[in-house]
Amino acid sequence: MLTSVSNFLIPAIIFYIVTMGLSQKKDIYNSFTKGAKKGLKTVADIVPTLIGLMISVGVLRASGFLELIGDIAGGIIQRFAGVDNFPNELISLFIVKIFSSSAATGLALDIFKEYGTDSYAGLVTSLALASTETVFYTLSVYFLSVKVSKTRWSVAGALLATIAGIVASLIMGAVIV
Numbered sequence: 001m002l003t004s005v006s007n008f009l010i011p012a013i014i015f016y017i018v019t020m021g022l023s024q025k026k027d028i029y030n031s032f033t034k035g036a037k038k039g040l041k042t043v044a045d046i047v048p049t050l051i052g053l054m055i056s057v058g059v060l061r062a063s064g065f066l067e068l069i070g071d072i073a074g075g076i077i078q079r080f081a082g083v084d085n086f087p088n089e090l091i092s093l094f095i096v097k098i099f100s101s102s103a104a105t106g107l108a109l110d111i112f113k114e115y116g117t118d119s120y121a122g123l124v125t126s127l128a129l130a131s132t133e134t135v136f137y138t139l140s141v142y143f144l145s146v147k148v149s150k151t152r153w154s155v156a157g158a159l160l161a162t163i164a165g166i167v168a169s170l171i172m173g174a175v176i177v
Contacts, residue, residue: 060095098162139155
């Protein structure tokens with residue numbers, strides 16, 4: 001039923017927009033082309049930032065730096081939090097998720113393959129991907145598209161919210177398992 005509704009919804013929205021434009025005697029095609037031109041300009045403006053983010057995440061993964069950070073942080077968690085067998089791959093996932101959702105999805109698939117989807121690592125992975133945001137990607141896209149240069153506390157607030165999502169994911173994963 002949900003598929004039927006979603007297949008119907010987008011054409012219905014388009015039909016509604018066109019109907020409203022015609023009823024208000026607007027030049028719908030001209031408005032569409034102006035909007036498309038602005039959208040393409042926005043995409044062209046943010047592409048260098050997106051490429052930089054994707055390259056940096058790829059370099060971090062390929063160099064093994066993320067694994068090293070995961071091993072160090074995982075060891076600290078095991079030692080001070082008293083958690084045995086903490087999956088170090090989760091630390092890498094949390095770091096990558098801040099920059100790139102698609103790279104985090106790739107790591108998630110690796111975690112699912114190694115530990116299983118119903119394991120602690122699998123549950124925390126699912127919860128963390130659903131409750132955190134790609135902070136730097138999102139901020140760069142939104143702020144660059146509207147030309148905001150003073151971000152004030154946006155980065156700190158977004159990182160704090162991400163940390164809260166990660167902690168909640170770790171706790172909920174432990175409760176569920």
